[in-house]
Amino acid sequence: MDIELQKNTHETRLVCRGNATAEAASQIRDILLEALQLTPTVMIDLAKVEKVDTTFLQLLVSAERTAKEKDKSIQIDPSAYCEALIKSAMRGGFYREAEHLGSSSTNTILADYYTQVMQGGDRG
Amino acid sequence: MADQSEYYREEARELLELIEQKLIDLENQPEDTELLHAIFRAFHTIKGSGSMFGYDEVAGFTHEIETLFDYLRDKRISSNKQIIDIALAAKDHISDLIFSSEAIDPEAGESILESVRGYLAPLQSSLESSEAAEKQPVPPPATESVEENGTLETTFRITFSPQREFFLRGAKVLSLLLELESLGTPLIFAHTGEIPTLEQIDPELCYTSWTILLTTTKDRNAIQDIFIFVEDYSELHINVIDDAAQLDITSEYKRIGEILYEQGYVDQETVESIMKQKERFGEVAMKQGVVSKDALDSALGEQQYVREVRRRRQQQQSGTTIRVKSEKLDDLVNLVGEIVTLQARLAQYTESAHDGDTVSVAELENVSENMDRLTSELRENTMDIRMIPLAETFNSFHRLVRDLSTELGKEVELVTSGAETELDKNIIDALNDPLVHIIRNSIDHGLESSEERQKAGKAGSGTVNISAEHSGANVLIRIKDDGRGLSADKIRKKAVQRRIIGKDSKLSDKDLYSLIFSPGFSTTETATSVSGRGVGMDVVKRNIEQLRGKVHIDSQPNLGTTITLTIPLTLSIIDGLLVSIGLERYVINLSAVEECFELTPELFQEGQRNEYLSIRGEIVPYIDLRELFTVQAAVPQFREITVVKAGESKVALIVDSIIGQHQTVIKPLNAALNFIQEVSGSTILGDGTIAFILDINKLTEKISTGV
Numbered sequence: 001m002d003i004e005l006q007k008n009t010h011e012t013r014l015v016c017r018g019n020a021t022a023e024a025a026s027q028i029r030d031i032l033l034e035a036l037q038l039t040p041t042v043m044i045d046l047a048k049v050e051k052v053d054t055t056f057l058q059l060l061v062s063a064e065r066t067a068k069e070k071d072k073s074i075q076i077d078p079s080a081y082c083e084a085l086i087k088s089a090m091r092g093g094f095y096r097e098a099e100h101l102g103s104s105s106t107n108t109i110l111a112d113y114y115t116q117v118m119q120g121g122d123r124g
Numbered sequence: 125m126a127d128q129s130e131y132y133r134e135e136a137r138e139l140l141e142l143i144e145q146k147l148i149d150l151e152n153q154p155e156d157t158e159l160l161h162a163i164f165r166a167f168h169t170i171k172g173s174g175s176m177f178g179y180d181e182v183a184g185f186t187h188e189i190e191t192l193f194d195y196l197r198d199k200r201i202s203s204n205k206q207i208i209d210i211a212l213a214a215k216d217h218i219s220d221l222i223f224s225s226e227a228i229d230p231e232a233g234e235s236i237l238e239s240v241r242g243y244l245a246p247l248q249s250s251l252e253s254s255e256a257a258e259k260q261p262v263p264p265p266a267t268e269s270v271e272e273n274g275t276l277e278t279t280f281r282i283t284f285s286p287q288r289e290f291f292l293r294g295a296k297v298l299s300l301l302l303e304l305e306s307l308g309t310p311l312i313f314a315h316t317g318e319i320p321t322l323e324q325i326d327p328e329l330c331y332t333s334w335t336i337l338l339t340t341t342k343d344r345n346a347i348q349d350i351f352i353f354v355e356d357y358s359e360l361h362i363n364v365i366d367d368a369a370q371l372d373i374t375s376e377y378k379r380i381g382e383i384l385y386e387q388g389y390v391d392q393e394t395v396e397s398i399m400k401q402k403e404r405f406g407e408v409a410m411k412q413g414v415v416s417k418d419a420l421d422s423a424l425g426e427q428q429y430v431r432e433v434r435r436r437r438q439q440q441q442s443g444t445t446i447r448v449k450s451e452k453l454d455d456l457v458n459l460v461g462e463i464v465t466l467q468a469r470l471a472q473y474t475e476s477a478h479d480g481d482t483v484s485v486a487e488l489e490n491v492s493e494n495m496d497r498l499t500s501e502l503r504e505n506t507m508d509i510r511m512i513p514l515a516e517t518f519n520s521f522h523r524l525v526r527d528l529s530t531e532l533g534k535e536v537e538l539v540t541s542g543a544e545t546e547l548d549k550n551i552i553d554a555l556n557d558p559l560v561h562i563i564r565n566s567i568d569h570g571l572e573s574s575e576e577r578q579k580a581g582k583a584g585s586g587t588v589n590i591s592a593e594h595s596g597a598n599v600l601i602r603i604k605d606d607g608r609g610l611s612a613d614k615i616r617k618k619a620v621q622r623r624i625i626g627k628d629s630k631l632s633d634k635d636l637y638s639l640i641f642s643p644g645f646s647t648t649e650t651a652t653s654v655s656g657r658g659v660g661m662d663v664v665k666r667n668i669e670q671l672r673g674k675v676h677i678d679s680q681p682n683l684g685t686t687i688t689l690t691i692p693l694t695l696s697i698i699d700g701l702l703v704s705i706g707l708e709r710y711v712i713n714l715s716a717v718e719e720c721f722e723l724t725p726e727l728f729q730e731g732q733r734n735e736y737l738s739i740r741g742e743i744v745p746y747i748d749l750r751e752l753f754t755v756q757a758a759v760p761q762f763r764e765i766t767v768v769k770a771g772e773s774k775v776a777l778i779v780d781s782i783i784g785q786h787q788t789v790i791k792p793l794n795a796a797l798n799f800i801q802e803v804s805g806s807t808i809l810g811d812g813t814i815a816f817i818l819d820i821n822k823l824t825e826k827i828s829t830g831v
């Protein structure tokens with residue numbers, strides 16, 4: 001996957017493009033760690049990401065935990081809507097994790113989805 | 125409204141009726157603490173169950189009424205007519221909130237609550253804190269409902285724990301989860317507790333495990349098949365956590381502690397020690413660090429999920445429900461047992477016959493007789509299950525009478541008798557509207573005002589008397605008032621005006637009274653809002669006739685009017701008397717049959733209007749059914765007579781021969797044949813031919829009207 005690191009004063013932005021899958025896992029981990037060492041806030045832009053698998057979801061969780069430990073924050077950019085992330089997070093059952101990381105829009109979608117399944121609805 | 129729980133609604137219905145009854149009793153005994161307690165408890169249950177089943181508005185509204193009755197039973201307020209009026213209005217509002225399909229005006233509820241608060245305010249020195257709606261587990265009714273869906277669903281809990289190297293083998297979890305979707309809609313929880321920080325994580329390893337809840341019609345194997353290729357590098361457990369095949373009525377699913385124990389997160393000792401502490405299991409467990417947050421999340425999710433599944437299933441199953449005494453069902457089960465045994469015998473005989481053994485006629489006869497007995501009993505038993513007493517219906521009329529009394533400014537007392545009389549539930553449901561209309565009519569048009577009554581030397585308060593009793597295969601329901609009675613004169617005038625009868629027709633008073641049932645008839649000049657504009661009585665008559673019943677009206681000036689409804693007990697199976705006329709066979713309702721004997725010439729007597737028979741000195745009109753049905757076939761030498769009785773009228777029916785008793789399953793006639801008055805239904809005989817069922821009521825009517 002192609003990741004561009006944009007460093008600003010308070011926030012480091014990671015602009016991703018391509019497939020966030022197992023082959024790129026090590027690369028993604030390295031960059032996430034780097035970003036977290038640079039600024040208090042990290043923002044991940046996934047607008048151009050086409051595929052998301054479990055390894056990436058795990059890394060997001062890991063990143064969140066790392067940020068917490070370092071008293072920093074890491075977020076997924078709410079304006080950069082990524083369908084692949086939502087689909088995979090839903091399918092993989094990563095609701096709460098996505099909540100922590102997610103944009104409010106992602107949260108709402110996931111919360112709605114969760115409620116829907118509880119009520120026996122169809123997966124959208 | 126989308127979510128409704130049938131059990132709650134049924135319970136609420138009963139509670140609301142109880143509240144109404146007791147409120148009316150309370151008017152006469154305002155100090156009765158028992159009544160106050162009972163009313164309080166009823167509101168309390170409606171509130172508690174309401175919030176549990178999602179009827180939040182009901183719960184919220186009822187809360188304040190409940191408080192009112194709390195104060196009443198504590199004697200902090202004493203009851204008076206206004207409070208009872210408010211309480212009745214509140215009961216109606218709650219009923220609307222639960223049962224009405226139309227939009228409820230929020231103002232209505234608010235104004236009731238305003239009045240309630242008027243009574244509460246002086247007693248409340250501080251603002252009442254809003255109580256969280258108490259969730260009280262409601263014991264479900266001991267009725268059994270039957271699964272109607274063809275395919276039964278099972279809910280599985282699947283725990284899937286891949287080994288660390290899972291991804292290195294090229295396996296993809298999301299693909300597996302995708303495949304699960306083909307079996308149903310899974311609810312998936314990812315357990316991420318073991319994922320380390322970025323510094324420690326090996327990005328290519330799997331640190332996550334999953335708990336999946338899946339409701340599906342497929343079986344366990346279908347699930348296992350999906351994971352078959354990754355068996356070697358993962359741990360898979362599949363447990364059934366809910367089964368539609370189990371008729372487990374208590375929809376309380378397992379407690380959190382149980383779920384966590386089952387999933388292997390806690391051991392039994394820990395569960396027990398935590399349960400001893402009265403706080404919420406989950407909170408304590410987390411505090412003690414016994415389980416991780418996501419284990420708790422998935423356990424909570426599971427609990428909620430299964431509850432939902434069960435709730436939805438219950439919703440699908442119940443259309444209308446009836447409460448049935450368990451003894452009746454025990455009897456039913458026994459009967460079925462006997463039938464099964466009999467069936468086994470029959471099967472054995474058949475096999476023997478196949479093998480060449482002879483089965484004696486006596487043995488077959490025995491089976492047939494037993495089968496006969498058992499089907500009779502079975503029929504009675506199942507009919508009985510549908511029978512409920514009229515009490516509920518009668519009780520609802522107390523409220524009606526009270527309201528009408530207030531609205532019309534007349535003092536009325538309702539007296540009921542025979543409330544224990546039982547009728548088929550369908551019939552009771554269908555009778556409600558006609559009875560309400562008759563009562564309204566009585567009070568509105570029949571009863572005079574107090575002054576009028578006193579002038580006429582009657583008691584100031586009028587009485588409406590409703591009674592019910594069994595009579596043969598029918599139930600007689602009488603509604604009697606002691607009002608002014610029907611005015612034959614007025615009726616005649618109106619009927620002439622409406623061209624229902626000619627100006628010069630001479631009808632007896634009795635006949636005039638029956639004209640009330642003609643469409644468009646009403647003797648009051650201005651219809652009141654209560655009784656309507658003369659659309660009533662003809663509709664009542666039609667409704668009753670649809671139940672194969674009869675309406676009869678009798679009246680005496682100044683003494684009052686009595687309306688009698690004769691309703692058959694069951695709608696579809698009767699004991700019949702099979703007779704033959706010509707080549708056809710007919711069925712006569714056995715309960716209408718008085719006697720049968722051979723026709724001999726001496727019986728005939730010539731009379732003025734009708735021809736009649738003299739039976740042991742009694743004059744009985746007769747109908748020769750051969751003549752009536754213009755039967756062409758040759759007349760037999762000896763014919764027979766069946767004397768039937770409908771209400772007060774007796775008629776002798778001349779038939780060719782009386783064949784015998786026949787249990788008759790009534791098949792309605794096609795609407796195209798409705799013009800045939802003498803026949804009210806048909807049945808299929810054992811040999812496959814059709815017999816018509818004679819309408820005794822209509823036949824006797826023919827005689828009395830001389831047609």
